[in-house]
Amino acid sequence: MGFVTNMLNSFLEYLQIEKNYSQYTVVCYEKDIQIFIDFLTAENIQSLNEVTYADARNFLTTLHKKQYAKRSIARKISTLRSFYRYLHREEFVSENPFALVSLPKKEHKNPRFLYQEEMEALFQVCDVSTPMGQRNQAIVELMYATGIRVSECVAIKLADIDFSAQTILVTGKRNKQRYVPFGSYAKIALQTYINEGRIHLLQKSQSHTNALFLNHRGTALTARGIRLILDKLVKQTAENIHITPHMFRHTFATHLLNEGADLRTVQELLGHEHLSTTQIYTHVTKDRLKAVYMNHHPRA
Structure with missing residues (x-):
């Protein structure tokens, strides 16, 4: 072989x-x-x-x-x-045996997202008096504020952040770049981390890095590192839920649509190439609307 x-x-x-x-x-x-x-x-x-x-x-x-x-x-x-x-x-084979193999129909599952109460529990659990707590708070606030992928999050450099415009230059799939805005809560969390916690973590490393998020050794945090951080944070809350970094992305999109954002805007913020990829979140919002109707309409 x-x-x-x-x-x-x-x-x-x-x-x-x-x-x-x-x-x-x-x-x-x-x-x-x-x-x-x-x-x-x-x-x-x-x-x-x-x-x-x-x-x-x-x-x-x-x-x-x-x-x-x-x-x-x-x-x-x-x-x-x-x-x-x-x-x-490349002429290594004479034909493609998989060309006519039909793909199994995809299972249509609505993306799992976090409710506002679950998000609040995560926001409250970080000890922001410590460098690690400041970093974790910045991660949670930023991922919810922007809906960026975990791979995009760990790739952010200090120079990518514009605090005056409150935007971040994000490098997505296939190196496609987009500017994503962030709100006041994420801004405060980021500034606290950068001005305090990050400086402390950086002192633990002999090298200098421009990576925004650092691990306990003062080197760039990995995607796996963020997953471990989220697991630890959830265990500190009273919520009996399983969280993945991608759920922040689902939550970001779902909450925006629930509050009236248009699909095209959400598509651009998420960095989706096709609108059909973003449309999965409309199923979630429709389910929510139906639940609200059934619970509150006098004749439901």
């Missing part, structure tokens, strides 16, 4: 350099393709060019038997379709 590994590495390099995909996305592609390579080994298929449409269907069946979620299966098939499209373009 040495040749297969070389082809995989060539494809991943293409995604990074030509397609400008993020490191996280490239790793996801690699994991999906590796599962397929393991399947080929189990089926004693020696070459990528030997794979037929029947083999592709067999792989799909295998994923179903292993009880992968429909969304996960769809992503894997989409990944392999792109992989073979690249191999065909």
Whole structure:
């Protein structure tokens, strides 16, 4: 399988350099393709060019038997379709066996968001008299105020923040940049952290970094670090909820739409390329409107 590994590495390099995909996305592609390579080994298929449409269907069946979620299966098939499209373009294979494999229908789940009371519990739990507490407060306030992705949050540099205009230059997927506004609560939390907590954390490191958010060692915080921070904060509240960084993004969009923001504005703030991606939040707001109606209308 040495040749297969070389082809995989060539494809991943293409995604990074030509397609400008993020490191996280490239790793996801690699994991999906590796599962397929393991399947080929189990089926004693020696070459990528030997794979037929029947083999592709067999792989799909295998994923179903292993009880992968429909969304996960769809992503894997989409990944392999792109992989073979690249191999065909580079003339490593003669055809794309995944070209005609239909994707499983996506499960339509409304995004989980936090209610205002749940957000307030998080805002109150940070000990802002400590450097770590100031940092955590700034993270929570900023992610709710802007709806940015966790990858975008850890990539923010000090120079990206304009306090006079109350905007942040955010670098999103495929290095697309956008300016996102933030409110007074986030402004106060950020200024407190930058002027106090961050200076203290930076002293723990021998190097200098322009990264906004630092870990306890004084180096740049990672996406995994933010997830761990949120887990700890939730445990300190009385709320029995599971929080992911992406839920702040869902909450940001849902609360804006609930308060009357138009869909196009929310799309631009979130950095969505297509309006259809943003429209998922309209289902959430419709459910809320229906619940309000049923609870308050005299004739409901």
